[in-house]
Amino acid sequence: MHDIQQLISAALDGKRAALARLLSVIEGADQNLLAIESQLTPPVGEAFVIGITGPPGAGKSTLINRLVPHALESFGQAAVLAIDPSSPFSQGALLGDRVRMQGGEFGERVFIRSMASRGEEGGLARATSTAVRLFDACKWPVVIIETLGIGQVELDIMNLADTVLVVLNPGWGDEIQANKAGLTEAGDVFAINKADKPGAAQTRKDLLDSVSLISSKSMPDIMETVATTDKGVLELWQAITAHHARLISSGELVERRHNRQRGLIRRIISDQINRLMDDALNTEEVAMLLEKSTVGEVDIHKALHRVLALMNR
């Protein structure tokens, strides 16, 4: 605990090593999250959080490498978090370029980190949320989060972002397993990357069809990019910052962040309630009551009330 306090003040002072260390703490045990979160209040809320998601291999990392120089030009500094739900070390293009971007060309202006969590369900989304708040408190003006767009955890992570960029490829409309509805719903801006391959126009049509099924959704920008050659990347960056500007001028940014805080509190509390409930269900006393209720010796409500009483202790 004392350690965490010291690390946080060093990180807030701009010490990168302390920030890196805290991210490892966040990645580890869930109980550290609250200790860190409680010292990051009040939330600063100034960082522009960009979420980048999409199917495996769509070119998310390659695009991020191309977007970072624009982010630096607009904001001076940029942090990148690659979230990998399954393994502690994310592979792919990002890590290869990370050395080049971090130490070299951009020096201290870029902070790149991959993060995974071995914690319980929902733990990764919560850890990511804490990491984002930490970057924000340490005055990183932009945080770019990369994650796969295949499941609920990933969509939870995208919920942390102000602007979500969904990266697709030509042929997306033909794929069955691509979580189309989820990705369509999540995206504020879309990139049809690998536009050097045939089928981008058809994918745009498929995407427009998909968007039109969601009545609450306004028409997003759909950009075409070739991340490997930088084609369309500047225009994509402009679409991302334009979305951010619209969020600010319409007041929606505040609303999104409010909902996000609410969601975070819900998640923390429901995790705690579940833990308390499981502890109560696992007591010998309740096990005995359940056994008796199965053979009709006691009413099931008796077990229920006992569980509630144990949870309230």
Ligand SMILES: Nc1nc2c(ncn2[C@@H]2O[C@H](COP(=O)(O)OP(=O)(O)OP(=O)(O)O)[C@@H](O)[C@H]2O)c(=O)[nH]1
């Ligand atoms: N032809 C072509 N290839 C591309 C383009 N963008 C990326 N690639 C290639 O696609 C492959 C996957 O790119 P990544 O950037 O690693 O994709 P990703 O979405 O980050 O992949 P995961 O993180 O593993 O899901 C790499 O070999 C890239 O060089 C593009 O616009 N055109």
Ligand SMILES: [Mg+2]
């Ligand atoms: Mg990647």
